[in-house]
Amino acid sequence: MTAISNQHARQVEQLYLENHSWLSMFIQKRLGCPEDTADMIHDTYMRIMVSGRLPEKQESRRFLTHIAKGLLVDKFRRKQLEKAYxxxxxxxxxxxxxxxxQHAQMIESLVELDAMLHRLPAKVREALLLRQxxxxxxxxxAQRMNISVSSVEKYIAKGLQACLEAAFEDRV
Structure with a gap:
């Protein structure tokens, strides 16, 4: 994690003070659990701290909404993966x-794999999953996707390349 400037930390603190109640209600309405809401608020501001980016004042709520919705989607996906496992x-x-x-490690691996797959273009992901x-x-x-065999080859190669990069990403 990189060092965070005092100025950036003060700006994030101001963003927090101005929007905490609103963000809390926004998330609480979607989760219904005060403990999960507190965790989600924390994670939202941690993302901002780590990213080093701050919105313009008039864009604060839209910016916070975007981050919180992404975290909510991540949480929902994780719950689906845990349930399936x-x-x-x-x-x-x-x-x-x-x-x-082993259970915890498998869940983390599944979450990482799911995230990697969702970063792929839809056709690449579909072709790779149909094959694997x-x-x-x-x-x-090719018949199922109504594309050429050469397109399938390209999509699967691209998908496998992404898998390989993801597998060796942490080792570098």
């Missing part, structure tokens, strides 16, 4: 159940 685990024999640490999850041939994917 829990359903998968229910079908496993107890002897194959992961430890709490549905095990369709390039020809079948």
């Amino acid at each position: 829990q359903e998968y685990l229910q079908d496993l024999p107890e002897s194959h159940a992961p430890s709490a640490e 999850l549905d095990n369709l041939s390039y020809k079948e994917i």
Whole structure:
């Protein structure tokens, strides 16, 4: 994390003081849980602190709304992934159940994979998932997506490249 200037910290504090109540109501209306709302407000301002960017005064609420909505989407996606993983685990024999640490690591990996996939263009993501999850041939994917086989090849190559970059990103 980079050092944050005193001036930037004071500006974020002012943004917080001016908008905390409003942001709290905005998030509370969507989450319904005071503890989750407090965490989301904290995460919103942490994103601002880390990014180093601040909105113009007249754009403050729009800026905060944009960040908070992104965090809400992330939270919703994470809950969906956790639910799907829990359903998968229910079908496993107890002897194959992961430890709490393995469970947490798997959830984090799934969240990272989901985020990486959602950064891909829609057609690249679709082609990659049809190939990797549905095990369709390039020809079948081309037919399903109504595109050429060469486009499928390009999309899958682009998707696999993104996966490779994501896998080695943390190792550099």
